Amino acid sequence: MDLPNVETYLTPHNLENITNWGEGWVWLAGGTWLFSEPQPHLKVLVDIQDLGWSEIIVEDDYLIIGATCPLIKLLEYPWLSEWTAAEGFKSAIAALAASFKVINMATVGGNICLALSVGTLAPMMVALEAIYEIWNLNGESRRVAAKNFQLGHCQTILKTGEILRRVLIPISNLKWQVNYQRFSVTASEPALAIVVGVRNQQQISCVIGASVVAPCLVEVANDEFLETGLINVLEGVSFIEDARASAIYRREVTAVLMREMLQELKI
Ligand SMILES: Cc1cc2nc3c(=O)[nH]c(=O)nc-3n(C[C@H](O)[C@H](O)[C@H](O)COP(=O)(O)OP(=O)(O)OC[C@H]3O[C@@H](n4cnc5c(N)ncnc54)[C@H](O)[C@@H]3O)c2cc1C
Known part of the structure; x- marks a missing residue:
C-alpha cells in the first residue's frame, strides 16, 4: 500500500547518521505492518535493514x-x-x-x-x-x-x-520445557488467546497473551494445587472485551489452553 504523506526515505548504515528525529518519523523494519495501512501521520521512513x-x-x-x-x-x-x-x-x-x-x-x-x-x-x-x-x-x-x-x-x-x-x-x-498454546476461531484469524507455559526445576510460569492487551506473567507454586492456582489467578486478570469475543469467553478459552499446556508439560 502507498503511504500517501511520506516525503523522505532514509537507509542509514549507522545510527549516528540520524540526528534530527522529529514528528512523523518512524523506524521501518520488514514493513509488513507499516505498508498494510495508510499511516497518514508518517512523513519520514528510516529503514533499519542496512x-x-x-x-x-x-x-x-x-x-x-x-x-x-x-x-x-x-x-x-x-x-x-x-x-x-x-x-x-x-x-x-x-x-x-x-x-x-x-x-x-x-x-x-x-x-x-x-x-x-x-x-x-x-x-x-x-x-x-x-x-x-x-x-x-x-x-x-x-x-x-x-x-x-x-x-x-x-x-x-x-x-x-x-x-x-x-x-x-x-x-x-533455552533448556526449559516450553509449551505454546493458541486459539483462534479459524487458523488465519488473529488469536483470541495464547498461553505459553514454562517448566524449569524450580517453578512453573505461564504467560497469557492475545486475550489481554499485553503479555501477562502468572506464577504460582508448583504443588498439587497448581492447576486450581493458575485458573484462580485468571479471576483477577482483565481480559479484552470487544466485537470478536467477550472477556468471559476469552477467560474461559485461556483456562482451557492452560489445562492443555499443563497436560503437554506433563504436570
Ligand atoms: C493483516 C495482518 C495481520 C497480522 N496478524 C498478526 C498476528 O496475529 N500476530 C502477530 O504477532 N503479528 C501479526 N501481524 C503483524 C506482523 O507479524 C507484523 O506485520 C510484523 O511482526 C511487523 O514486523 P515488521 O518487521 O514488518 O515491522 P514494520 O511493519 O516494519 O514495523 C512495525 C512497527 O514496529 C516498529 N519497529 C520495527 N522495528 C523496530 C525496532 N527495531 N525498534 C523500534 N521500533 C521498531 C515500526 O516503527 C512500526 O511501528 C499481522 C500483520 C498484518 C498486516
Missing part, C-alpha cells in the same frame, strides 16, 4: 537475536537439541503460517515493537525472561526485561527515537 542487525549469535551466556532478524530465520536456525524452548518459537511463528510473506519479511524487532495484543513472540520472550536492549540517538543504551516492555495494545516503553537493538535470552533458559 544496519546489519539480523544476527543470531551466542555471546557470553546469551542467545542474541538482532532486531532485524526475519522471523523465518528463527525457524531455520540450527537450534541445539538441548535448547528445548526452541519448539516454543517454532509454534509461535507457525501460528502466523497463514501468511508466508509475513514470516519471510517481518522481523523479530518489528513484531515485538508493534506490540499487538495478539503479538506472537512477546509471550515467548516474557516466558523465557528475555532482555531487550534499547538504543537511543545519543548513543546510549538500556536493558529492560521483556515483561516490562509492552504496556498495552500497540503501546511500549520506547521513547521518541528509541529503537530495539537486540534481544538477549539466557542460554540456561
Whole structure:
C-alpha cells in the first residue's frame, strides 16, 4: 500500500547518521505492518535493514537475536537439541503460517515493537525472561526485561527515537520445557488467546497473551494445587472485551489452553 504523506526515505548504515528525529518519523523494519495501512501521520521512513542487525549469535551466556532478524530465520536456525524452548518459537511463528510473506519479511524487532495484543513472540520472550536492549540517538543504551516492555495494545516503553537493538535470552533458559498454546476461531484469524507455559526445576510460569492487551506473567507454586492456582489467578486478570469475543469467553478459552499446556508439560 502507498503511504500517501511520506516525503523522505532514509537507509542509514549507522545510527549516528540520524540526528534530527522529529514528528512523523518512524523506524521501518520488514514493513509488513507499516505498508498494510495508510499511516497518514508518517512523513519520514528510516529503514533499519542496512544496519546489519539480523544476527543470531551466542555471546557470553546469551542467545542474541538482532532486531532485524526475519522471523523465518528463527525457524531455520540450527537450534541445539538441548535448547528445548526452541519448539516454543517454532509454534509461535507457525501460528502466523497463514501468511508466508509475513514470516519471510517481518522481523523479530518489528513484531515485538508493534506490540499487538495478539503479538506472537512477546509471550515467548516474557516466558523465557528475555532482555531487550534499547538504543537511543545519543548513543546510549538500556536493558529492560521483556515483561516490562509492552504496556498495552500497540503501546511500549520506547521513547521518541528509541529503537530495539537486540534481544538477549539466557542460554540456561533455552533448556526449559516450553509449551505454546493458541486459539483462534479459524487458523488465519488473529488469536483470541495464547498461553505459553514454562517448566524449569524450580517453578512453573505461564504467560497469557492475545486475550489481554499485553503479555501477562502468572506464577504460582508448583504443588498439587497448581492447576486450581493458575485458573484462580485468571479471576483477577482483565481480559479484552470487544466485537470478536467477550472477556468471559476469552477467560474461559485461556483456562482451557492452560489445562492443555499443563497436560503437554506433563504436570
Ligand atoms: C493483516 C495482518 C495481520 C497480522 N496478524 C498478526 C498476528 O496475529 N500476530 C502477530 O504477532 N503479528 C501479526 N501481524 C503483524 C506482523 O507479524 C507484523 O506485520 C510484523 O511482526 C511487523 O514486523 P515488521 O518487521 O514488518 O515491522 P514494520 O511493519 O516494519 O514495523 C512495525 C512497527 O514496529 C516498529 N519497529 C520495527 N522495528 C523496530 C525496532 N527495531 N525498534 C523500534 N521500533 C521498531 C515500526 O516503527 C512500526 O511501528 C499481522 C500483520 C498484518 C498486516
